Amino acid sequence: MKDRTIHFVSLGCPKNRVDSEVMLGVAQQAGYRHTGDPGEAEVIVVNTCGFIDQAKKESIDTILEMADFKEAGRCSRLVVAGCLSQRHPDEMAAELPEVDHFLGSSDMLELGEVLSGGAQRMLVGNPADWVVGADTPRQLSSSPGSAYVKIAEGCNRTCSFCVIPELRGKQRSRHPDDVVREVEQLVARGVREVNLVSQDTVAYGRDLDGGIRLADVVERVAEVAGLRWLRLFYLYPEKLDDRLIALLGQHPVVLPYVDMPLQHAADGMLRRMKR
Incomplete structure (x- = not known):
């Protein structure tokens, strides 16, 4: 063959x-x-x-x-x-x-x-037509033991400098059950560090029914047996609630990490960016 x-x-x-x-x-x-x-x-x-x-x-x-x-x-x-x-x-x-x-x-x-x-x-189709899921075929290419997990796709913001909503569509959050199932599959394959990513991680869940928020999925993923480290990327500090801050500061698996862009220290810049 x-x-x-x-x-x-x-x-x-x-x-x-x-x-x-x-x-x-x-x-x-x-x-x-x-x-x-x-x-x-x-x-x-x-x-x-x-x-x-x-x-x-x-x-x-x-x-x-x-x-x-x-x-x-x-x-x-x-x-x-x-x-x-x-x-x-x-x-x-x-x-x-x-x-x-x-x-x-x-x-x-x-x-x-x-x-x-x-x-x-x-x-080339509609950018809002698809979201990765636990059943989606995927072959890891990152370092052994570490993987990125997309928890949402798209973005609802209208920042003046950004074309992401045009390229990726409106925000579509995955249900926590689906995210947890993917992480369980990854851990079974030897992954020990999971990095949660999306276009706007802090806004995760706002498009889902039932009041689901970022802390819900973080807490559940952090409890997956065998996972050692959980890191959150693109966590812009628009609204970090007390529950999420507690997970970042106290949970032994959740790393105390926030990648805050420098412009978040300048109110005038944020206004010009429409953030």
Whole structure:
């Protein structure tokens, strides 16, 4: 049987890394073996970032670099996914004839259709159509023992500088039951450190029924047997309630960590940012 190989380049944030790991899981289900050498890959996937100009330039440069392997390597299909193709699908399709397929920021599972053959070139869909779940195929690519877990997708804020709601849609929080089930699966696979991520972690649960809040999912995840460390990322201090502060300060598994951007110390800057 022919050895079918695939190579991934994941750019941008840890949330993008989770999406790349989902596509890697999809590829493995389709019978593809991951290779770290793009020169050996039959299919190359670039998961892009489109947040700021520097990130967009890095994405375009990487796409063109990977396109060279259509001549210098085994690559027969180049797939571009993620935020940049979500933001500029028509322009990219017109200006990058080297790319065989485009997926958006919520189209990770469509990679299966691409790999099976016969998929159309443009597969960029509604950015609010998908949220990762415990049953989603996923193959970890991070250091052994550590994993990122997305607890929500999208954002409801209207910050003046930010295009994330356009790229990722409105906030969709996962139910705590689903998050806990994924963490249990990860711990069973040897993960000991879990890093919770989303576009706006402190707003987790506000779109769910039943008054669910961030402290609910943090408390439940922290009690998963075998988990040693739990860290919260993108925890902007708009509203840290007493229960969450107590978990950060007192729970032996929850690390006392808040990644606070410097602009949160400047009221004038926050007003200009519409935060």
